[in-house]
Each structure stands twice: as C-alpha cells, then as structure tokens.
Amino acid sequence: MAEQGSGAQLCAASAASCLLLACGYVGSLYVWRSQLPRDHPTVIKRRFTSVLIVSALSPLWLWMWRQHTGFKTGPPLLKLMGVHLEGIVAATCLPLLLTMVLFFGPLIQLVMDYPWDFIDGVKMFLAHFHHVIELLKFRQGTVAGIFLSAVFQFSYTAVFGAYTAFIFIRTGHLIGPVLCHSFCNYMGFPAIGAALDHPQKLTIIFFYLLGVVLFFLLLFPLTDPAFYGSLAVCHLTRPDTSTSVCT
Structure with a gap:
C-alpha cells in the first residue's frame, strides 16, 4: 500500500510539473505590457524572446524535478x-x-x-x-x-x-x-x-x-x-x- 501511495504521489507530482511548465510557457507571452496587437513585429519579437527563454529553461526544470523526486x-x-x-x-x-x-x-x-x-x-x-x-x-x-x-x-x-x-x-x-x-x-x-x-x-x-x-x-x-x-x-x-x- 505504501508503494502504491508513493507511485500515486509521483504521478501527481508529474502532472503538476507538466501543468506548471505549460502555464509558464503561456504566461511568458503576457509578461510584456503593450497596447499593440499580437501580430505587430515588436510584439512578435518579445513573445519569441519569452518562449525561447522558457524553452531553454525547461530541461533544467525537468532535471531539477528528477533530482527532487529521485526518479531514475x-x-x-x-x-x-x-x-x-x-x-x-x-x-x-x-x-x-x-x-x-x-x-x-x-x-x-x-x-x-x-x-x-x-x-x-x-x-x-x-x-x-x-x-x-x-x-x-x-x-x-x-x-x-x-x-x-x-x-x-x-x-x-x-x-x-x-x-x-x-x-x-x-x-x-x-x-x-x-x-x-x-x-x-x-x-x-x-x-x-x-x-x-x-x-x-x-x-x-x-x-x-x-x-x-x-x-x-x-x-x-x-x-x-x-x-x-x-x-x-x-x-x-x-x-x-x-x-x-x-x-
């Protein structure tokens, strides 16, 4: 029973980590304050920068999650x-x-x-x-x-x-x-x-x-x-x- 509980906790932590990654990706698009429409070149460049940073940090997040959970x-x-x-x-x-x-x-x-x-x-x-x-x-x-x-x-x-x-x-x-x-x-x-x-x-x-x-x-x-x-x-x-x- 304890092993099943541990497995359920690991699955819950995995789902939560995936959700946080997804929210971080979408949220990064809205950190810039602007009155310009989303298709404006300036907005596109800013959003590209945001998602590039989030995408670059995602492997680090995954590595930290693996270290924290002990997942091998x-x-x-x-x-x-x-x-x-x-x-x-x-x-x-x-x-x-x-x-x-x-x-x-x-x-x-x-x-x-x-x-x-x-x-x-x-x-x-x-x-x-x-x-x-x-x-x-x-x-x-x-x-x-x-x-x-x-x-x-x-x-x-x-x-x-x-x-x-x-x-x-x-x-x-x-x-x-x-x-x-x-x-x-x-x-x-x-x-x-x-x-x-x-x-x-x-x-x-x-x-x-x-x-x-x-x-x-x-x-x-x-x-x-x-x-x-x-x-x-x-x-x-x-x-x-x-x-x-x-x-």
Missing part, C-alpha cells in the same frame, strides 16, 4: 526529451506526411484555387484565431462571438495537443511534433465553409473525406515505433529497488 532514468535526459539522432529521418518525414494526409482536402483546394503560385495560396488560406483578450481589447466582434470562437479554439488546440503528444510518445522524437505544429499553424483550420461554397465542392468534399479516412488508416502504421529506434515508446517500470526507471 536509463537513457540520457535529452534523449528522453526527444533530442537524438536514432531514427531521425523517419521522425522528420512520417509524422509530417501523416498530418499532410489529414489536410488532403484543404491542400487540393489550394491547388485548385491557386494553381500557379501554391505558396501565395497557402498564405491567403492561412487562418489564425486571436485570443479573447485581444479581441475584446480591439473590439473585434461581439462578446458572445468572441467567446464562442475561444471555445472552438480551445477545443481545436486541445485535440491537436493530444495528437502531437501521441506522436511524441510513439516516435520518441521532438522533431515530429514540432514540424506538425508548424505545418498546422501555417495551414490554419480548414475553411470548410469555403469548401461547401466552392464551384467544385463535390470534388473537394471527396478529398476532405478521403484525407480523414486515410489519416485514421495510417495513424498507427506511420507511427509504428519500429521506425523510430529503441526509445520510441517510453514506459515506466518499478524494479525491486522501488525506484522508477524509464526504458
């Missing part, structure tokens, strides 16, 4: 964090390919609408959701509309966060989630309304559905740990010494 790890800490070369080619290509399959419909729509300049088409198609505070601050829409947008954004980002965490756990690499995040930020949320109003909507809807079906069919095959090296799936065991080891 076999592989080096950076390797556990997904920074290593074993299986790097697959980790760079396959998760990004999987994410692009999910966006098959929007990509086909871009090709159809902007056949001569794909990059400019992607830029025009890009859609980002602004934060609630900024929307209220600059009076961009009604209060009800702003909060409905925020709820939608929270749901979308929560699902995407679970997806990138899944990729990290399955591959053991950081590069895959980073590239997928960058791609999704660049694409934005699919403009389903525009697809339904498109002159060739049946074709586009077909590719939307095909992309979703292929995504779920390929989700586990393309994230098979066998592609990514010996540290693709990290699982905890409790040996006789009652210390946890990550293998």
